[in-house]
Amino acid sequence: MATIASLNPRERLLMGPGPSTVPQRILQAIGAPTLGHLDPQYIEYLDETCQMLREVYQTENLLTFPVSGTGMAGMEAVVVNLVEPGDEVIVCINGVFGGRMKDNMERAGATVHALEVPWGETFSQEEIAAAVQKHPRAKLLGIVHAETSTGAHQDLTGLAEILHDAKMLLAVDAVTSLGGHELKVDAWGIDAVYSGTQKCLACPPGLSPVSFSPRAIEKMDARKSKVQSWYLDVSLLKNYYMGGAGRAYHHTAPINMVYALREALTIVLEEGLENRVARHREMHLLLRGGLERLGLEYIPQKSLYTLNCVSVPNGIDEAAIRRQLLTDYDIEIGGGLGIFAGKAWRIGLMGHSATRRNINTLLSAIERCLEIK
C-alpha cells in the first residue's frame, strides 16, 4: 500500500451551489461518539430532529424525517412513493432539477406532461391552472421552489388550491430554499417536499429531509403496487421513523449525520426562521448590489436569495476565474449547469456562508480576478 497522507482539507469558503460552509459547532456534533440506531438515546435525538424538521418546514405532518441519502434521494423518495406505473403527472421544467424530476417520474412508470418555460423564468398560477385543465387525469404536479441551476425563485402560493380542486397533489423541490427562504408547507398546502442538508441548513451533505401531508399518505396507502425502491419505501420506513416505543429495524440510519442535522436545526431555530430568512434576503441584496457594480447581470427574472446566478461577461474564461478564486483565495463558487455551462456563475449565500464578511471577501476577490484577466 502506498502511504496515504493525513486528512487535512483546506478551510474553503463555500459560496457555490452547495455544500455551504459548515460551522464548527456542527463539525463537532458530527464527530460525537456513534450510538446504535436502536439505542434509546439515539431514538430521542432522532425524534428531536424530526420535531425540529417539522418546525423548520412549518408543518404538523407526522411523516417528516431525513431520508438516508442526499437531496436527490429525497426527490426519488417522493417520486417512487407517490407515483404508480401508469399515473399521469405534470412536471414544471425551467432548469436542471425540473428535468431530473421528469426523469425520476418516468423511471417510476409515470406518463409525464412537461410544462416548460425558458430557463431562468418561473411559472404563473394561470399557466399551471391551464395545464391542470389540459390534463384532467393527472394526479400530481411537481415543481421546483428554488431552481439551483438558474437561481429562479418560484412563488408557490395559490398552487395548492388549483391542484386540490382537481384532486391533484403538490410535490415540491425545496433543496435550496429550506432554512433560507420562506417555506410554509402546511399554509401553502404542499403534499410532499424534499430538501438537502448541505444548503441553507449549513450541514454536511448526506441526508434529505422530507415531509408528506395526510393527503399524500392517503395516496400511498391506496397503492396497488409495491414501491419500486425497497430502500426508500415509506410504508416500511415509517415503522422506524414514526414507530413510537417499538421501532422496527429497516436500515442502519447514518447516525453521525443525524447528529449534525440535529445541531444544524438547533442553530436554525435559535436564530429564528423569520430572522434567518430576513438575513438571507439582506445578504442577497448586499451581494446583488456589489455584483451589479462590477457589471455582472443576474440571469433569472426573480432571483433566489440563496443562489445568485449571473452571466459571465463576454471574453472571460469562467472556469479560469473559478480556479483562481479557489487556488488564490480559497473561495468556491459554482459554474453554470446544463445549457448555462460556461456562461454563468452560481454564487451561493446559504446558511453560515451568508454573512457580510463573506460577501465583502468574495466581491473583492472577484474584482481582483476580473481586473487581472
Add this chain to the structure above:
Amino acid sequence: MATIASLNPRERLLMGPGPSTVPQRILQAIGAPTLGHLDPQYIEYLDETCQMLREVYQTENLLTFPVSGTGMAGMEAVVVNLVEPGDEVIVCINGVFGGRMKDNMERAGATVHALEVPWGETFSQEEIAAAVQKHPRAKLLGIVHAETSTGAHQDLTGLAEILHDAKMLLAVDAVTSLGGHELKVDAWGIDAVYSGTQKCLACPPGLSPVSFSPRAIEKMDARKSKVQSWYLDVSLLKNYYMGGAGRAYHHTAPINMVYALREALTIVLEEGLENRVARHREMHLLLRGGLERLGLEYIPQKSLYTLNCVSVPNGIDEAAIRRQLLTDYDIEIGGGLGIFAGKAWRIGLMGHSATRRNINTLLSAIERCLEIK
C-alpha cells in the same frame, strides 16, 4: 421552540450487529472542514478512498466506489443495475438478508427462484450447481457471505466457476464481512458486491462500498431499459466516480462520510488485511470459548468471526438482559431478527470492537447479568 439539550451521546461499547465502535481517529476525520464535491482536493481524497476500497476488496475492478447510502442502498444499487424486468435470477435465502435480496429483485421486476435452507445453515456447491441446472434461464445468483441475522458464514469459493460456466453472474452481500473476513473479489470471481461502513470497517454508517466486475459492466452496458433508480444508476454515477479530470456532477456526495471512510480504510491497510482477519478470528475464538463456558450455544453451523449468534437460555428474558447491559454497563449487543426474535443474541466482533479487553468486559458483564436474573 422547546430548548434542545446539547448533544452528548454516551460512549457505548458497540458489540451488536452494527454499528461497531468508531475509533477516535475516524471521529476526528468525519469532523474535518467540508470541501465542495468537485473540489480537486476532495476528488483526490475520493480517488484515494476508491483505490483503498479496491485493496480491501482485493479487486482490480475500476468500478469500485461508495454508494451514497447505507448498506441496504448498496444492495439495491447492485440489484437495480444488474436486473432488468423479466430477468430470471436465483437468490439463496438462509436469513433476513437473503429474503431482502429477493424482495429487492422482485421490485426490480425479476422472476426470483428462491433457494432456501434453514436459518443458520449455509449452501453447498452441490446445492447451488443443482439450482443452476434447474433454472437454465437464470442470469444471476445472489448470495449472502455473512448473514447478519444468523451469524452464518457462507463459503464462496468455487461458486463463480459454476455460475460463469452457465453464463450467470455472482452477486454477493458482504456487509458484515468486508474488513473482518477473507473476501477475495477477483480470486473468487465475484461480479458484484456491496458492504457497509459501520461493521468491520469501524466507520459510522452512511456509505455502502460496492464493486462491479467487467462481466457485470457488460451486462449493464447491454441493458434495454433504464435503471429504475436515478439515484443509484451506475451508468450515470460512473461519470462522477470514474470520470478522470472532468467529473460530471450527479449528486452531492456525502463529503464528511467519505473523509471517515478514507480514514477507516487507511487504518485497515495499516493493520494489514491478513492481520486484521487473523485478529477477528482470534477474538472470535476467545469470545466463543467464554460464551460456551457460560453455557451459551452458537446457532449457526459455521459461525462468522464478526457476528456471534447464540441461543438465549430457556426462561431468560433476552430483552431485559440487553437493557441491563446497556444501562448498567454501556454495552450494546443485538437481539434476534426475524424468526430468531426473542430467541437469540447477536454479538458483534467487528473492527475496533474486536479486542481482548472488550471481550473480557462483555463476558464479565453477561455473567453478572445472568447470575442476577
